[in-house]
Amino acid sequence: GDSVTQMEGPVTLSEEAFLTINCTYTATGYPSLFWYVQYPGEGLQLLLKATKADDKGSNKGFEATYRKETTSFHLEKGSVQVSDSAVYFCALASRSNDYKLSFGAGTTVTVRA
């Protein structure tokens, strides 16, 4: 079935450092890909998405490009802030899975001042 694999955390960075969180997927057909963020004590928020190959999703300085050839959707941010400390989830939805969201295990990111 469809699945998502994220790089394991936790990840600890200093402010203004570059952040990359790797995400690869397995799916039948052409899934849509998402990054969600969960701040401490809160529910999930959609950070960005991409619905077809080579699409780039972006929001709040974060970017991810849908790479069909490498089945990847890596999340990047050029200069992180303390407020970016959160758990980040990669997810996919596809027609073959009736558009049910499948999430990765999450990557905890801590940014230190």
Add this chain to the structure above:
Amino acid sequence: DAGVTQSPTHLIKTRGQQVTLRCSPKSGHDTVSWYQQALGQGPQFIFQYYEEEERQRGNFPDRFSGHQFPNYSSELNVNALLLGDSALYLCASSLGGVQGVYEQYFGPGTRLTVT
């Protein structure tokens, strides 16, 4: 404009008991999906309600059931609670049934502890 709200915030139950969790979707949304998030894990899809019917279901036993009301709010019921049911239960609202997966809004969740 109120977002997705869930109640209660926290709940402690004993094995074998039954529990009901509640969700009010974001204004204008007609679809509610429920997820279980075990500690340190990603959310797992339980089921989705649209037009007062269960439209999709994940790999959860029949002990998990739900309901959607005419005002689009929803309940999640879990019978015969097991220790393994301890988790954060998330509700997400969207518009238009399965196509709403592209824009889901999550509530803060209900933390269920089974002792």
